[in-house]
Amino acid sequence: MASSRTSHDVIVVGLGGMGSAAAYHLAARGRRVLGLERFGPAHNLGSSHGGSRIYRQAYFEDPAYVPLLLRAHELWEKLAADSGREVFTEIGGLMIGREHSAAFAGTLRSAHEWGLDHEVLGAADIRRRFPTFNPAPEDVAFYERRAGIALPEATVTAHLDLARAHGAELHFAETVLGWEADGPGGKARVVTDCGAYTADRLVIAPGAWAPTLLSGLGVSVSVERQVMYWFQPVGGTRPFRPDRHPVYIWEDPDGTQIYGFPSLDGPEGGAKVAFFRKGVPSDPDTLDRRIHRDEIAAMADHLRPRIPTLPGRFLKAAACMYANTPDEHFVLAQHPEHPQVTVACGFSGHGFKFVPVVGEILADLATEGTTEHPIALFDPRRARV
Ligand SMILES: Cc1cc2nc3c(=O)[nH]c(=O)nc-3n(C[C@H](O)[C@H](O)[C@H](O)COP(=O)(O)OP(=O)(O)OC[C@H]3O[C@@H](n4cnc5c(N)ncnc54)[C@H](O)[C@@H]3O)c2cc1C
Numbered sequence: 001m002a003s004s005r006t007s008h009d010v011i012v013v014g015l016g017g018m019g020s021a022a023a024y025h026l027a028a029r030g031r032r033v034l035g036l037e038r039f040g041p042a043h044n045l046g047s048s049h050g051g052s053r054i055y056r057q058a059y060f061e062d063p064a065y066v067p068l069l070l071r072a073h074e075l076w077e078k079l080a081a082d083s084g085r086e087v088f089t090e091i092g093g094l095m096i097g098r099e100h101s102a103a104f105a106g107t108l109r110s111a112h113e114w115g116l117d118h119e120v121l122g123a124a125d126i127r128r129r130f131p132t133f134n135p136a137p138e139d140v141a142f143y144e145r146r147a148g149i150a151l152p153e154a155t156v157t158a159h160l161d162l163a164r165a166h167g168a169e170l171h172f173a174e175t176v177l178g179w180e181a182d183g184p185g186g187k188a189r190v191v192t193d194c195g196a197y198t199a200d201r202l203v204i205a206p207g208a209w210a211p212t213l214l215s216g217l218g219v220s221v222s223v224e225r226q227v228m229y230w231f232q233p234v235g236g237t238r239p240f241r242p243d244r245h246p247v248y249i250w251e252d253p254d255g256t257q258i259y260g261f262p263s264l265d266g267p268e269g270g271a272k273v274a275f276f277r278k279g280v281p282s283d284p285d286t287l288d289r290r291i292h293r294d295e296i297a298a299m300a301d302h303l304r305p306r307i308p309t310l311p312g313r314f315l316k317a318a319a320c321m322y323a324n325t326p327d328e329h330f331v332l333a334q335h336p337e338h339p340q341v342t343v344a345c346g347f348s349g350h351g352f353k354f355v356p357v358v359g360e361i362l363a364d365l366a367t368e369g370t371t372e373h374p375i376a377l378f379d380p381r382r383a384r385v
Contacts, residue, residue, distance in 0.1 A: 008034040008169070008199040010366050011190050013176045013213065015041070017048040017152065017352055018344045019205035020159035021359025022366070026203070027166035029363060034197060035160075035168055036190065038175040042156040046207045046284075047321050049152055050228045052261045052272055053352035054247045056093050056147040058116045060106025061328065061350060064377050066114045068357050071373065075356030076150070083158035086151065091242045091262065093147025094121075094130065097251035099140055104251070107142045119143040130246065132239050132307055147247055149261060150352055159359065176213065179204070181338035188340050201366045202341045208284040208321040210331075210345035219331050219380045221346045224279035224322040225287055229299050230270035234312035237263035240271045249276065250306060258302065260310075270315040273303065277322075277349065284321060291317040322349035332358065332378035334365055342366045343380070 012023045015037035023035040039045050057073065059065040076088045097103040111118045121141040126133050135141070164170060174194045179202060181188040188202040206213040210221040233240055245262035260273035282288065300311035325331060325346035335341035342365040344358060351358070357373065364371035376382075 008032045008197065010034070010201040010203060011036065011188070011197055011199040012203045012205065013179070013190065014205040014207060014209070015156070015160060015170060015172075016046045016205065016207050017156060017355045018207075018347070018358050018362070019203065020156045020163065021355050022203045022205060022344070022362035023163040023168050023170065024159040024166070025359040025363035026366060027163045027168040029367060031367065033163065033168035034199065035163065035170040036174050036176050036192060037170070037172050040172050041160050042153040044318065047323065047347070048156055048207075048352065050272070050318055050320055051151065051153070052264060053150040053152055054093065054147070054249070054259055054261075055088055055090075055150045055353040056144060056247075058107045058111040058114075058118060058142065058144050060095070060102050060110065062377065063110035063113045064374060065354075066110055066116070067374055068354055071360070072354050072357040073146070075360060079155070079158055079356055083162055085154050085158045087155045087158050088148060088150040089242070090146055090148035092246040093144050094126070094133075094246045094248040095142040095144075096126065096133065096135060096139055096248060098138055098253055101251040101253075102255070103249050103257060104140055104142055107144075111142070111144070117145060132233075132245060132309060133248075134306055134308055143246070149242075149247060149264070150355070152352055155352075155355055179213070179341075181335075181341050184339055186340065188338070200340065203344070203362050203366050204341065205344040205362070207345070208323045210323055214343055214345055216337070217331070217335065217343060217380050219346060220326060221323050221331075223282050223284055224277075224324055224349070225282040226274060226279040226320050226322055226349065227291060227295055227317050228272055228274045228320060229296065229317045230272050230315040231300070231303075231311050232268075232270045232313040232315055233263070234309040237267055237269060237271065239309070245271075258306075260307075271310060273299065273310065275299070275302075279322060282321065287319060287321060289319045291319070324348045327382075329382075330378045331380050332361060332375050333380055334369065336381055339369065
């Protein structure tokens with residue numbers, strides 16, 4: 001069995017959204033990092049693919065996320081500057097729903113609590129400013145100029161490149177089979193299908209594979225299949241160009257939410273849209289990656305009354321996975337039983353916009369054992385998880 005030639009301070013397991021950011025932040029702090037990933041760099045078999053993710057600052061899920069998003073914003077800008085890549089773009093975001101919907105009322109509440117810049121639009125304003133939308137007369141919207149798009153594959157690639165530039169050793173196509181940690185102050189060990197490695201610290205960010213690699217954490221993470229759809233609008237993509245079309249979340253009175261993006265792939269491309277939740281429970285190793293006709297039809301039917309020109313021609317679709325905790329808040333902490341192990345999982349379908357700040361927090365926890373960021377909400381021992 002092989003083992004690494006050099007010794008490492010930290011091993012990062014999983015180099016997707018969160019793990020690649022952690023590898024970069026740790027390497028930039030001068031730590032000797034070994035990163036282990038079962039698939040290739042910026043692959044499309046986990047939770048961090050599909051070209052786009054919504055980025056926003058006002059946060060209906062809980063106002064406690066806002067300070068993290070403000071720090072994430074600084075780090076998104078730094079990542080773009082350091083890597084020379086477009087990793088995010090601010091084009092504005094619209095949260096549409098009835099006055100008491102989570103998407104509208106919850107977002108407004110967090111904006112008030114944190115003094116975030118926004119506008120409130122009535123149905124007539126929505127139609128005038130954003131003519132692709134056909135809201136009901138009772139619908140209202142929260143508009144945030146500083147919302148936009150994070151680009152998942154470019155982000156993961158940027159973090160991996162920068163991690164390598166700071167000396168990190170990254171192994172792809174290498175699956176971690178198990179890990180163990182000695183008593184407090186002791187080392188941690190990882191066994192893979194290629195070898196065995198030891199380090200002072202371990203960061204585990206396994207995405208949808210948390211139920212396997214973090215089964216001892218006492219947190220229930222359930223995996224949900226989610227489909228992203230790209231449609232070419234009737235009459236072309238011009239009204240859906242990013243300089244005139246925001247990202248959006250649209251909540252129905254029954255709580256169903258869809259979210260979507262402008263067209264990012266030029267005149268022949270399409271605009272992406274998806275249901276936010278209500279996916280099928282799945283296993284990451286047997287995920288159904290085929291897209292079924294009835295799913296495409298259900299999405300087109302849902303869109304027709306709301307964004308009538310969007311479901312013109314179906315272009316493509318792709319499956320992705322959410323890794324949900326029961327309360328849909330993240331798990332981000334030192335392992336309760338092994339202080340030398342830091343864990344990041346259960347991002348519950350809304351983690352990508354936090355990727356750079358999660359990387360910073362993981363580096364804080366792995367090097368200092370603590371962080372100044374407010375992460376009490378993400379404690380694995382909180383009630384109901
Ligand atoms: C369809 C969809 C839409 C989304 N939309 C948004 C959005 O608009 N805004 C937003 O903020 N968030 C969104 N999210 C959520 C966000 O993308 C995820 O929260 C985030 O990507 C999770 O990152 P991760 O690092 O936890 O998982 P991943 O990126 O999947 O990384 C986990 C990595 O661990 C590796 N791994 C697992 N087990 C092993 C092992 N045994 N050995 C080695 N490697 C291993 C995996 O191969 C993978 O690369 C969306 C997610 C999906 C699926």
